[in-house]
Amino acid sequence: MQSPLAAKLAGFGASIFGEMTALAVATGSVNLGQGFPDYNGPDEVLRIAQQEIASGNNQYPPGRGLPDLRLAISEHQQRFWGLTYDPDQEILVTMGATEALAGALLGTLNPGDEVIVFEPLFDTYAGCIALAGARMVPITLRPSDSGRYEFDAEELRNAFSANTRAILLNSPHNPTGTVFNKAELDVIAREAISHDVFVISDEVYEHLIFDDAQHIPIATLPEMRERTITISSGGKSFNTTGWKIGWACAPAALINATLMAKQLFTFAGGSPFQPAISAGLRLPDTYFVELASNLQSKRDVLTAALEAADLQPITPEGTYFITCDVRHRRPDGDGMAFCRALPAECGIVAIPASVLYSPENEHEGRHLVRFAFCKQDATLHTASERLGNWT
Numbered sequence: 020m021q022s023p024l025a026a027k028l029a030g031f032g033a034s035i036f037g038e039m040t041a042l043a044v045a046t047g048s049v050n051l052g053q054g055f056p057d058y059n060g061p062d063e064v065l066r067i068a069q070q071e072i073a074s075g076n077n078q079y080p081p082g083r084g085l086p087d088l089r090l091a092i093s094e095h096q097q098r099f100w101g102l103t104y105d106p107d108q109e110i111l112v113t114m115g116a117t118e119a120l121a122g123a124l125l126g127t128l129n130p131g132d133e134v135i136v137f138e139p140l141f142d143t144y145a146g147c148i149a150l151a152g153a154r155m156v157p158i159t160l161r162p163s164d165s166g167r168y169e170f171d172a173e174e175l176r177n178a179f180s181a182n183t184r185a186i187l188l189n190s191p192h193n194p195t196g197t198v199f200n201k202a203e204l205d206v207i208a209r210e211a212i213s214h215d216v217f218v219i220s221d222e223v224y225e226h227l228i229f230d231d232a233q234h235i236p237i238a239t240l241p242e243m244r245e246r247t248i249t250i251s252s253g254g255k256s257f258n259t260t261g262w263k264i265g266w267a268c269a270p271a272a273l274i275n276a277t278l279m280a281k282q283l284f285t286f287a288g289g290s291p292f293q294p295a296i297s298a299g300l301r302l303p304d305t306y307f308v309e310l311a312s313n314l315q316s317k318r319d320v321l322t323a324a325l326e327a328a329d330l331q332p333i334t335p336e337g338t339y340f341i342t343c344d345v346r347h348r349r350p351d352g353d354g355m356a357f358c359r360a361l362p363a364e365c366g367i368v369a370i371p372a373s374v375l376y377s378p379e380n381e382h383e384g385r386h387l388v389r390f391a392f393c394k395q396d397a398t399l400h401t402a403s404e405r406l407g408n409w410t
């Protein structure tokens with residue numbers, strides 16, 4: 020029989036998360052593989068979702084999202100980033116940031132277009148670019164002397180061609196934890212403007228920022244709002260990853276293009292969760308400050324344990340991931356084999372970062388593995404103990 024898989028998806032294997040989660044269950048390991056918190060979000064956010072279900076808000080929401088959520092998103096963009104978006108024309112509620120990304124990519128790309136992407140990258144980017152018939156042009160982030168993962172401005176400049184249509188940016192960056200600084204964003208903005216391309220900016224970790232790092236939405240830079248689709252998600256800011264309430268903010272023409280594709284996927288969803296996320300977005304500043312400071316303490320606990328286990332962690336400036344270099348523990352630098360062995364050897368699950376690179380650059384991340392630290396303190400203590408006892 021002929022292969023049922025669409026040719027555009029050939030080469031995309033099964034997600035590594037399934038294999039690693041199965042290993043975690045089989046070995047009773049602490050699962051630090053997939054990035055979801057094992058604790059709840061704010062009570063009032065949870066309570067509103069429960070009330071909404073009980074009171075009958077269980078049918079389709081409007082295609083663009085509930086008006087009050089779009090208003091709350093626009094208030095949030097203004098309050099935190101000084102960005103003004105019209106809730107009726109310039110904001111679209113989606114099923115997670117994942118659907119906003121898919122909508123933005125499939126809604127704006129033509130076959131043969133090129134998209135410049137920083138890698139390692141979130142796994143859905145490559146698949147959506149392929150589905151659009153476009154080509155991904157990866158720019159690899161590499162460690163600087165300080166260990167921080169950065170891009171080479173010259174490499175970025177050289178990545179443009181007559182076919183470049185968009186730059187896909189993720190800051191704070193999963194998995195390296197780099198928060199792109201003003202100088203880096205200036206370089207990206209300058210290139211986007213001079214080549215007249217769109218920017219799709221995945222900012223799902225906008226509030227998960229540590230130490231003195233500062234999140235700067237690229238849309239705040241001069242002449243960038245008009246060409247940028249900014250994407251975020253309630254899942255990351257309110258510990259509700261399973262609700263899949265995300266959004267895109269952009270000028271009306273870019274939102275309309277995103278909507279054209281998005282309406283073909285889910286059309287709309289998550290009715291009872293939308294008012295709950297509105298309430299979350301309106302929580303006082305103290306909530307967002309505490310969210311980041313609590314996570315920073317968790318980061319520090321796991322970083323110390325990974326360092327003590329000689330796993331050379333890169334201290335993240337944001338997100339809830341720590342990337343480690345396994346070569347001190349495993350001189351052949353095989354991160355995939357390391358992750359397959361770690362559950363039985365140490366009782367912990369991590370994700371090999373090589374799967375987050377394009378196939379031609381997999382070797383760049385072969386020695387890297389990713390641990391998630393958005394876990395209860397007790398979970399992190401168990402993980403730390405196991406790392407401490409691991410010989």
Ligand SMILES: Cc1ncc(COP(=O)(O)O)c(C=O)c1O
Nearest residue numbers: 115116117141193223252254265
């Ligand atoms: C960089 C990045 N973008 C997007 C997403 C997906 O967000 P959502 O769960 O809202 O679809 C994730 C989730 O892990 C992510 O790490």
